[in-house]
Amino acid sequence: MNKIIETNGLVKKYKKTTVVNQLNLSVEEGDIYGFLGPNGAGKTTTIRMLLGLIKPTAGEIQIFGKSLAKHRVQILSQVGSLVEYPSYYGNLTGYENLEAIHQLLRMKDKRKIDEVLTIVGLTKAKDKLVKHYSLGMKQRLGIGLALLNSPKLLILDEPTNGLDPAGIQEIRELIKDLPSSYGITVMISSHLLSEVDQMANKVGIIHEGQFIFQDHIQELRKKSTGNISMRVNDPHLARTILHKDGLNVSLNGKNELMIHEHEDSKIAYIADKLIRQQLAVYRIQEEKRSLEDIFLEITHKGGEVS
Known part of the structure; x- marks a missing residue:
């Protein structure tokens, strides 16, 4: 061009x-x-x-x-x-x-x-x-x-x-x-x-x-691709189980699992694994950052998009 x-x-x-x-x-x-x-x-x-x-x-x-x-x-x-x-x-x-x-x-x-x-x-x-x-x-x-x-x-x-x-x-x-x-x-x-x-x-x-x-x-x-949050009855046990399986998860301030994976097959695997371990999965939702959030973040930081 x-x-x-x-x-x-x-x-x-x-x-x-x-x-x-x-x-x-x-x-x-x-x-x-x-x-x-x-x-x-x-x-x-x-x-x-x-x-x-x-x-x-x-x-x-x-x-x-x-x-x-x-x-x-x-x-x-x-x-x-x-x-x-x-x-x-x-x-x-x-x-x-x-x-x-x-x-x-x-x-x-x-x-x-x-x-x-x-x-x-x-x-x-x-x-x-x-x-x-x-x-x-x-x-x-x-x-x-x-x-x-x-x-x-x-x-x-x-x-x-x-x-x-x-x-x-x-x-x-x-x-x-x-x-x-x-x-x-x-x-x-x-x-x-x-x-x-x-x-x-x-x-x-x-x-x-x-x-x-x-x-x-x-x-x-x-850059607006977010994480998957999952609410379960025992988040600490769920995190331990998933860590042993080599999966990248953490807990947020609401005591929910934050799953840093985005493939549908991975999310389905995690939910199935927790249910098989007798854990109750209450809710799965995607938490995305808006473009406006990203804009505010990078202009406030004055640095590159993370």
Whole structure:
């Protein structure tokens, strides 16, 4: 796959404070890349560097295989962005807002405005004053403004921030459709893994300016594999029996057996063995860590996923 964004040793310092530290970012064509981290982790600073709004202290940024430092205008003409809250004219309609940007970009074909309205689902509201839009509609209009120049890359900074569940769902469905339907690679920053999990195929997690995870989201999901807990009438005896059989088990704080095996056949074997030893098995259940739990764990530790 073609690399759309690639950074090498990206650093941003403000006086003695290092906000972004040796960041090696990799976004491939067709990705929905979730850029995650707690507030203050360096996400927005990184995005501002990618958009040429601030200069890196050190390191290199390549977008579409070209150096941003050397080809800034050419690159950014193919990039759409929404950083923080969208800018719009409240006393103009949705259509008129898009028309204003259309003229600023010196675009000739006005059919692009209607196309964008369709993409962001605002065709029916195009003649409504934007000051009467809901927050979700304003956010969709902001994304529409970013799509007006037919970008190859769309960078969104916290696009669901402050939205209600319905608005979040609208933005999520819109973003998910962009790579497959319009060939647009998307980079989306967020501090909520649960949100990104429903959109992204690749995730980078940043903490205190450094990457602590970057890979396909399936690799992160594998980390959520939990343990099997088993409630029996005599957990200490059960543990002794299973240890003699070479099985990896322990007791938790609830005095339940924790079975560190995941194959169905192993669980069935353990249950059958305990029953044959005249022990009563009351309950067997899987205890999985959510992706959000993993995210909180690794960002609090500031280290790799365990």
